[in-house]
Structure formats: structure tokens, C-alpha cells
Amino acid sequence: MSRRHVLQTGATVTGIAVAGCLGGGGDGSIGYISRGGTTQDTEREVMEQWSEESGVEIEHQEVADDTEMITLIAENPDEFDLTNPAPWGFTLHELEHDGELFAPIDFDQIPNYDDIADPWQNAPFIEGRDYGAFYYISTQGIGYNTDEIDEITSWDDIKDDDLDGQLALFDSAPARFGNSCANLGLDPGEAAQDDDLLDDVIDEMEEQHQNAFGYWGAGDQLMQWMREEQAYAACAWGGRIENLREDGYPMEYVIPDEGCVTWSTAFTIVEGTDMREEVHDLLNFLYEEENAIQLSTGHQYPIPFEDPPEEMTERADYTEHPDDLTWIDWDAILPVQDDLELAHDEIKAS
Template sequence: MDGKKFAERLLKRELSRRDIQAGLAKMGLGVAAMSMLPSAAKAAPPKLTVYEWAGYDVPDLHQSYIKKYGGSPDFPLFASEEEALQKIVSGFKVDLAHPCSYNVKRWREAKILEPIDTSRIPNYVDIWPKFKEIPQTQADGKTWFVPFDCGNSSILYRTDLVAPEDVKDPSWSLLFNEKYKGRLAMYNTDTTLIEIAARVLGMKNFNSLSDEELEKVKPLLKKQREVLRFYWDDATQIEQALASGELVAAYAWNGSVKVLKDQGVPVEYMVPKEGILTWVCGLVRVTGGQGDEQAGYDFIDSMLSPESGVFQISTGYGHSNRKSYEMTDPKVLAALGFDNPEEKFARADVSDEADEPYRSKYIALVNDIKAGVN
């Protein structure tokens, strides 16, 4: 996506947080550039600074906070969690931040997080139970993370272009199928490529693969590289390619499902037998924050409200408050694959991140594969 088109879609609020992140990365932009882009009103008393993804600073997501305090917090923006972590470690002062669950352990070990008193967050009781049990977000008998938004990563495919026998037994292996060479696409990520290949091979310890197991994963990644049309950075790439028939299947997020179904494109979102990937992001309290503590808790509670959840779901992604789904149009839920949320979130396989030294090994291997070194 070129810069002009990116800016136009951002102004129209057509981009999700993940689309914005991918678009910025593709154009080589970061938080400095984001300061020039539109955001919500700032500098509302009392003082509160929330370090956010672009697109989550909109007033629609914290209306009860605005009603109580007369305006929004200050919203410095980041383009990636690693950028946010390094800046906070370097002394950047914020009160709250919005990482994903798989990064909470790293942030906590960097000693930049404060525990959260969930009794001060009334809406916390309505969070999906599975999200309260995510590993690494609870430690030392304390809560370090409040789930807010969520989504899936799976295969989005054209029902009229993929043979029924190839999806009868739904599997991630579709993205490695030589039958569709040149008509498949994968997200331009790193450790996730390892995890998906490992799942196809029947491995369970995705985040701690031995060197011998990685040697078994390598040929599958090389095979995938040869059958892909491209690794995508921007979700609009696969949406347009699937709509035109250039692609028959691609790794995708929920938002793309809604976009294509709204256009009348015959697509389905797979639930692979090896497991659909679920990501959950949320809010944390940051050590050294200089803002009002009660305002911070009120902001978290506002983001968790069912009304905020209805707006969040309308953007194409899920929300942690179960009551939001009762208030959302059933047709919208069905289009996003949330028509049976109770079952869906009970079975969610929430993504985790590999610790070192595995993380660095995975990244090095994937980089070599993409570069054609291996």
C-alpha cells in the first residue's frame, strides 16, 4: 500500500491496529511518523498517559472515561511492541500500555510492570474465563495484564477455487499444497511460520523445538517458500488477491473475512485440525507512571465496557467482555466467525511466544529461508 492510500484509509478508520502496524513496517515508519497522523483529543485532566497502537486511541473505545473526566488521556503511539518495550526501558514515562499476552513475561522480566488490582475494575468479572488464565499473565499470585482485544489467525480460502477434498479435513497443510503453487500467501512474520510448520508435522512443543526438530521443520518451510505467491505485509494485499482469484488461500486475520464477505466473495475461514491461532492483547500498568492511579483504573474499565466491545467487534476483531457479544448484531458476529462465542473462546488456543534461546534460533532460521540461504 502506498503512503497516500495508507493515509486515506487511516483517515476513514478503515484500518485495524494490525493493518496499521503492518503498513507502517512496510513503509519503514515508526512512532515518530505516527505523531503526525490523526488521533483522539488529548490532554484531558487528570493526567494520564496511555501508550497505544494507532487506531485504539479513538473516543469510541473509552466513552465512560470521557464522560467522567471530560476528555481522553494523552496517547503517544507505537508501531510495534518491541519499540514500546525498548522505549519504556530507556526511560519513557507512561502510565498504561497495550502489549499482547505473549509479551507480558518479557515486559515483566524487564521490571517495567506494576501488578493490577482487578477489584478496582468492575468490568473485569465479565472477561472470558479462558483469557484470565493465559500463561505468564498471572505470576507471583498477582495479575499483570488485563485482556482487552483478541482475534484469530487462520486460513481464509475461496470456496469456489479450492477443491472440496482439500478442505474436507481442515488443516494448515493447505498453505503447503503444491497443487496451488503460486496461488497461496503467508503473513510476513517469523516465529509463527515455525509454529505452523511444527503443527503440520504433529509437534506440540512449538516454543521449545530442539535443533533436531528444527531440522525437520526446515524442509517444510523451504517447500512453502516455493509454493507461495508472496509473503504479505498488508492485509489489503490478500483481500484484493483473493477477491480477484489471484490467490485461492492465505493466512489471514478475522478482519479480512468480514471485508471479503461484505463484498460477496465466496470465502470461508478455516478452523484447522491442528488448532486455530488466537492472539489476545490488553492493558498493563507501567512502573514509574506519573499519572493519576484511579484514572488509570477507570480507563481500563472503560475499555472493557460492553459498549466499547460492540465498537471493537464492528472493526472486525474480538473483545474480552462476553456481554459485548450479546449486544452485537448476530449477522456481524456470524460474518466474523463469532456466532457461537461461548464455545469459540472456551476452545481458544492463545498464542504464546518462545523464550530465548529458541526465539532467536527461530528468527534466524526463518530469515535464512526467506532469503533463500537454506
């Protein structure tokens, strides 16, 4: 598989540039690279409290997705110290960069991490990887307008004829594949390696498509369609729907009974940082319960404590155990990626 194809799997990257002089270059500040929008705004606010206590500044770099994140770090390794990839980012790190971008974490220097629930400390995408510290749960279930729809509990509900032309889906072949696997009770990795199961999942992708009027690629597009009632229901990020609800829109988010895909994230330290001690101290600060609550209630994504406070459990994405979600096995998906992309494009055009 070519480097170009692998990068296209996650997203198309064009015109990437580092915004300003960041940390990691010996200037005494920490360079943190993360997703933009509400998530980064919240992180900036909470991290500023640590900066005031420690005297160490944090420079923030915004990216749209894991592909851009990993590409920027690989091309500018001295400019960054800390980041938080989702599973695809960790896959790119190993597949394209021989696992050399990230450094092992010294968990003894992050005692507050012990408060994270054990199953999440061993979530599938960081299990056996000493360079990943679980951060927050992110799921892609179903958001819906409660003024127009009484209740949604299953993926089968989005196939209802009443939703004809009122459904929006996420424009990602792996996500569509994963959520279709969830509805069929299949493991995505096993389905990707079995031709008959693969055909069954593609048929399910097509069935879920029947009521769709469009596919969104950016979260802002999703929110616009929901706000303007172009979409009564959508495959959605839980945090985005929760933000709409807080803005007064009649929205509800559900992880369907069958489960859904997760794009949860983990913190990782960039190899070669000269701010290792400071980064560990920052992470320990972020895992203090009161600071973690501030993060979670700001960006809406729950941080799974062993004894979770209500502020975490009431988040739309909250899930007790990682086994309750559907995890994309990228090692199994990549060999059939071309087939999935082709099927996804044909379904969208039908």
C-alpha cells in the same frame, strides 16, 4: 543476545517519534498507545464515550507493532498511561527492560473484568503476571476466496497443487514456525529445544511454502492481495478477513483443525502514571458487556466473556479456550531465532 538483535526479532524500528503531547505528563489526560487502523479507530470511538462521561480526554498514539510500542514507552515513560501488548511485547518488557515498564493492576477496581472467562484471564502470556488484563483474541489461521476454493479446514489444504502461485504467507519466521508446529501437533517451545523436532518443523515450513507467490508483512498488503485476487488463500488475521467480507468480498476465515498461532493482547498500565484511578475506571468501562460488544464488532476481535453473547461467538477469531491455539514460547524461541530466520529466508528464496 544483543539489544539490537532482540529488537530485530519483533520488527525493525526506525524514526520513532511521539506524535504530539500525550497524556501521562500531568496534563490530566490519558495517553493510550495502540495499533493503528480499524482497531484504533474503534477504540477511539468507544473510549470517547467514556471521556464524555468522565470529562477526561484520551490522547491516542498509533504504532505498527509491539517492538515500536515498547520502545516508545521506554523512551517516553511520562507520556503514556495505558497500552495493550501481545505476547512479544510482554517478553520485550521483561527481557529488555527488566519488567519495570508496567505496573500491577488493581483488579478490585475493575469488577467487570470478572465477566471475562477464567481460562482467558489466565492465558499463557499473562498467567502469573499481575500487570496484564486480557483484552481480545487474535489468531493467524487461513483466509480464502470462496469463489475460487470450496473449503479449507487444514494446513495441509494449502499444499494442494491447485493453489500453485495463489498462496500468500506471513513474513515472520516465528509465525511460520508456530503454524508449522500446529500442523505437526508439536508445542513450539518443545520443538525449538529438540534438534530433530526443529528439523521436522523447518521441513514443514518448506512444504507449506511450495505454493506461495509472496509473503506479506503488513495487513494492508494482505488485504490488497486478497481483494485483487492475487491470493486465493493466505495465512491471515481473522479480523482482516472479516473486514474484507463485510466490504462484500467472497472471503472466509478458518482456524484449521490443527490450530494456529495466536497474537492475542492484554491491557497493561504504564508504571509511573499519575492517572491510575482514571485508567482503572476506563478499563472497567471497556469491560462492560455493551461496550465490549461495540469494540469487538468494530475491530472484529472477540473479547471472551464467561457467557459470551452471539456478537462475540460469531467473530472469525472466536475460540472457546486458549489451549485450542498455539502460543509462542519466546523464552524457548529466542535461543534458536537466528536459525529460524536463516531457514525462513532460505525457504522464501527457494
